Amino acid sequence: MKFLQVGDAAIHYQADGLSDGRPIIALVNSLGTDLRIWDPVVAALGRHYAFLRHDKRGHGLSETGSAPASIETHAADVLALMAHLDIERVILWGLSIGGLVAQSIAVSHPERVRALILSNTAHKIGTAEMWNARIGAIKAEGLSPMVDPVMERWFTPAFRRADNPLYAGARTMLARQEVEGYCRSAAAVRDADFTEALRGVALPTLCIAGSGDGSTPPALVRELSALIPGSHYAEIDACGHIPCLEQPDAYAACVADFLTRLPEL
Numbered sequence: 262m263k264f265l266q267v268g269d270a271a272i273h274y275q276a277d278g279l280s281d282g283r284p285i286i287a288l289v290n291s292l293g294t295d296l297r298i299w300d301p302v303v304a305a306l307g308r309h310y311a312f313l314r315h316d317k318r319g320h321g322l323s324e325t326g327s328a329p330a331s332i333e334t335h336a337a338d339v340l341a342l343m344a345h346l347d348i349e350r351v352i353l354w355g356l357s358i359g360g361l362v363a364q365s366i367a368v369s370h371p372e373r374v375r376a377l378i379l380s381n382t383a384h385k386i387g388t389a390e391m392w393n394a395r396i397g398a399i400k401a402e403g404l405s406p407m408v409d410p411v412m413e414r415w416f417t418p419a420f421r422r423a424d425n426p427l428y429a430g431a432r433t434m435l436a437r438q439e440v441e442g443y444c445r446s447a448a449a450v451r452d453a454d455f456t457e458a459l460r461g462v463a464l465p466t467l468c469i470a471g472s473g474d475g476s477t478p479p480a481l482v483r484e485l486s487a488l489i490p491g492s493h494y495a496e497i498d499a500c501g502h503i504p505c506l507e508q509p510d511a512y513a514a515c516v517a518d519f520l521t522r523l524p525e526l
C-alpha cells in the first residue's frame with residue numbers, strides 16, 4: 262500500500278509499470294468507487310501503458326481531510342501525486358466526477374496532459390437541486406436507501422443479476438462508502454461547470470458514453486464532446502455508467518484504438 266500526504270489527507274495510490282518507459286495513464290475514479298474498479302482495464306492495457314490510480318479523498322483508503330473538497334482540490338491531489346512520482350505528463354482518463362477532475366486539469370494545466378479521455382461524464386452533471394436533495398437524504402438516512410437506485414444508473418439489468426458476484430461486489434463497495442467523503446464529492450460535482458472553459462481545450466480528446474448509462478446518458482456525453490474542438494465520441498454497447506466493470510474489454514479496446522491513432526504518443 263502506498264500513500265502520499267497532501268495537506269491533512271493521506272491519499273492512497275497505486276502505480277503500475279512506471280519505470281518501464283511506457284506512456285503513463287492516470288485514472289480518476291467516479292463517485293462512491295475506489296481504485297479497484299480499474300483492475301480489468303489495467304490488466305487489458307498493461308502491456309502497452311503504465312498506470313497511476315488513486316482513491317479520491319474521502320473514498321477507498323484515502324482520508325477525507327478536514328475541509329470541503331472541490332473539483333480543483335481533487336485535481337490538486339492528482340498533480341501532487343504526479344509531482345511526487347516525478348511524472349511530467351499523463352494520458353488523463355477520468356470517469357464521471359473523475360472526468361470533471363480531468364477537465365479541470367486539462368483547462369488549468371494542459372501542459373501536463375498528453376491526451377484526455379472523458380468517460381461517462383459531462384461538462385455539468387445534474388442540477389444543484391438534485392445534488393442538494395441527494396446530500397440531504399444521505400446525511401439524514403445514510404447511504405443504504407440510495408444504493409439500489411444508484412445501481413440502476415451504474416449498471417444495465419443484464420449486469421444486475423443476483424448471480425453476478427461482480428455486481429454484488431460493486432454494490433457492497435458503494436454501501437460501505439463513507440458518508441462524509443461521498444457528500445463532499447457530491448457537492449463538488451454540484452458546483453462544477455466546465456461549459457465555457459472547455460471551448461479552449463486543444464488536447465486530443467475522446468469522450469465515451471455507455472449506451473444504457475442512467476447518470477450521464479449518451480446525449481449528454483455528445484453535448485460534452487461538441488464543446489471540445491476536434492474531440493472524438495464513442496459509445497459502449499450494453500453498458501451503464503461504470504464500463505470498467507460492466508464492459509472492460511470493449512472499453513479498453515475503445516481507448517486503445519483512440520490512443521494508437523495519436524502520432525505524438
Ligand SMILES: O=C(O)CC1=CCC(=O)O1
Pocket residue numbers: 290291292293356357358359386411414450476502
Ligand atoms: O452515482 C451516480 O449517480 C453517478 C455519478 C455522478 C457523478 C459520479 O461520479 O457518479
